[in-house]
Amino acid sequence: MSWTGDPVWLADVLREAGLRVIEHEGWRGRGHGDFADIRGVLCHHTAGGSHNDWHIVQYGRSDLAGPLAQLVLERDGTFRVIAAGVCWHAGRGAWPGWPTNNANYHVIGIEAVSRGDGTDWTPAQLDAYKRGCAAILRRVGRTAADCVAHREYSSEGKIDPAGIDMDAFRADVQAFIEGEDAPMSASEVNQIQHFIAEFCGPIGSDVKDLREQLCGHAQRDRGEYGGWPQLGGRTVVDALGEILTRLDELEAR
Ligand SMILES: [Zn+2]
Structure with missing residues (x-):
């Protein structure tokens, strides 16, 4: 060698x-x-x-x-x-x-x-x-x-x-x-868990925050997604879907 x-x-x-x-x-x-x-x-x-x-x-x-x-x-x-x-x-x-x-x-x-x-x-x-x-x-x-x-x-x-x-x-x-x-x-597992807890908070609340960003925050724990006022009461997914539909209609003209 x-x-x-x-x-x-x-x-x-x-x-x-x-x-x-x-x-x-x-x-x-x-x-x-x-x-x-x-x-x-x-x-x-x-x-x-x-x-x-x-x-x-x-x-x-x-x-x-x-x-x-x-x-x-x-x-x-x-x-x-x-x-x-x-x-x-x-x-x-x-x-x-x-x-x-x-x-x-x-x-x-x-x-x-x-x-x-x-x-x-x-x-x-x-x-x-x-x-x-x-x-x-x-x-x-x-x-x-x-x-x-x-x-x-x-x-x-x-x-x-x-x-x-x-x-x-x-x-x-x-x-x-x-x-x-x-x-x-x-x-190593301990260090990773410690890192996550210190910088991210409990994982459960992170997931809820993500869901809330996507769906609106009303009744999120019951699986009812209230949508966002800025999107006319739609969730982010519904709003994107509607935009795509409108685009398709515009292209078809
Ligand atoms: Zn020796």
Whole structure:
């Protein structure tokens, strides 16, 4: 695959997939150099489990400078965008189509907040995990075959992300990649309903307003359309019909 550059599109692509995104200041300029190309996504867990886990991912540890992954996935399904450049997360390992012991320059790392015992994933987090991987892979023209667990890639005995069956996970990711219009997430449906309520008012009254404009407002709730004084007591449809009839008569003369 040709060079795709650093994934400065990460936040946009995740948002377009209906996901909640927090962009960390300076993320587009953060990283250990530029990507060679982007071939996939490597899935991790943080082995922490708190809302502070992102600190280590962004700033690193005493023995390893941050950033340690491009993305952090919170337990509520929110993605934190930490970096666009290369991050230290893959370590040594291999996967078909990826360069052995050198995946950091070719794959995007997602650190999902979890204790790491495989028992604390939330439904919102797992749903966002799959949708996020799918959105990234679709953006770079790859399939779910390049959505890989760290434990599958690593030759260093990694176990993450614990408790996730990657074959089932990849099947769901592939379905999201192929979906012409991926199913809306619960938060997306919520946002749309909120938008409609805020800017349009209840839908029922909108329909009545439209009907009133067309038919006049008298007794509209009983299906009796009073017509408009300006149209001689006609509804808009009746008035248009009469105009067309008159035109036909004029043409026939
Ligand atoms: Zn890992």
